Amino acid sequence: MKKMLFGLAAILFIGLLAACTEEENAEEEQERIVPVETAEVETGDLVLEKTLYGRTAPKTTTPVMLQTPGEVDTLEARNGAQVEEDDLIASISTAAGNQNIRAPKDGQILNIQAAEDEMATNEEPFAIIADMDQMKVQLTVTANVRSLLAVDDTFTVLIDDNEYQATITEVGAMPDDTGLYPVEATVENEESAILSGTIAEMNVPETTIEEAIIVPTSAIIQEDDLSFVYLVNEGKAQKVEVTIEETQSEKSAIEGEVKAGDQIVITGQLTLSDGDQVDTARGE
Template sequence: MKKRSFILLVGAIVVATAAGFITRSSWMGGSSNAQGPQRPRMVSVELAKAERKSVPVDVDANGIVTPISSVALKSRLETTIVAVHFEDGARVNEGDLLFTLDSRQIDAQIEQAEGVLAKDQAQLEGAQRDLRRYNDLVGKGATTQVNVDNARTQSDILTGTIKADQAALDNLKVQKSYTTIRAPFAGRISAANVKVGNFVRPADVAPLAVINQMAPVYVTFAVPQRVLVDLRESMTKGVSSVTATIPGRQNSETGKVAMVENTVDATTGMVTVRGIMSNQSETLWPGTLVSTKLIIRTEDAIVVPTVAVQRSQSGNFVFVVKDGVARIQPVSVDRTSQGISVISEGLSGGESVVVDGQLLLSDGTRVEPRAKKAGA
């Protein structure tokens, strides 16, 4: 009886399991049919607009700051330094007194020349009186014409002597002016290489100090010869400009092109360009290496973020999204600068292009836009 009961129990369990499986299969099938056909796959992408705007045609290069004027101050006399009137590295203005040299010897020579001049002037006055007297006497027949001629000759000789004396005095006064050294232009002066009491002379190799003009300044750099024609045309129209930036800093100065070298370096194919910057705040220091941007002109063009441009064996293309569908659009890229690509063919402006998520796309893929990433 026990064996028979066990067999009946096992049979009941098997029947119940089979019935449950059949019921589940029917329910699953019915549910699948209720859902209908599956929706196409959607890809989340980030979009940007193709814009038409004014963009610069520019060339990046490395340059160096050079002063427009730089003078090494030297003594024109053999004498000693009496006074130094500036602080090392100070800013000086045109005409500021910088050095005073010992002038006692020249002062004595000037006094001597003044004495010689005064003596010769007195002699000239005497000769002129004799000439007037002889002219009166010859009219009365009291003297000869020879005496008149001799008096006139003596007067002329003394006149020439006085001119020579005056020239010698003027030369000494010029020499005296060399005993005070003044700034020939406004700028910044270097450290003084001499101090009070040092003996200086014109043959010295080292200058007393050096003054560099700080505002304005030149920025010299080289550009490829292919931009030379466009650059010269823009200079004629007055639309070119130069921006110089100190590497690692936001400080920059903007100016204009002052000069283009008259020859192209045959070994490098580069031509030297010089820009002039106002530099009123002395941002650019002579000798500083800077990053320069030569803006030749500006022009209207279609631009997209460079990350939107994809490359394939057939050329460049972008994914253009319209009505939620991404389509491949071949484009021609004219140039790329600072994360922006200028499109010469393929876009007309206003299109939505994919800038992130292109790896999951193909022609005709349905997409949905998403917000830009933080910090993008």
């Protein structure tokens, strides 16, 4: 009899414990509030940036020619040296006598073809004088990108992790052998900081969609080939299916039951369910 009473008491205790646990869980679920961060939905044009790659070169170059081939007696300048007009570059012994080679203009010496005691020909430039005060960025682009460029347009260009302003000076009308169009831009080269042959990255903006619903790309959730966002209405999360029209790293253009001014969840949405209560903080 005692065993039976003890068993009944144990069953009753377990039942009461389970009921309390279920009640506590129900209260926890009812009181669950998810902290999220929101941003305001905007309307406007979605502008994508195309990154073009090219190389730098001196804006202008002047060849230094020999009248007669000969042997280099003395070399007064080295590659990379700055010279002024009429500075002596080299002295050459030729069959017709000694020949002094002087700089035809101010600039930087490049591509000296012979060292001292070596023979120099008059069939190609003995050296090049380059004007390094301005550098040109040489690019090749597709026909679609070419339509975004015009002479005198200015774009930001990145060279050796430094930003410069580049002005378009030439846009080719005919493609080259690769089917691409040559483009040149000019960059001011203060203190000769830009070296010839350096890779340059130019960012060209392109408006792809006008008057679109713009949201942070981070707000979009992908589920089973569908796209969703969470809006906040009266303190609760509302799950809304959307269609992505165009996307970039930071912003995307979408279609759906979303309008300008709506508060969209940008942080914490991965833990949300439709109808959850939320504690919102405004994003930057």
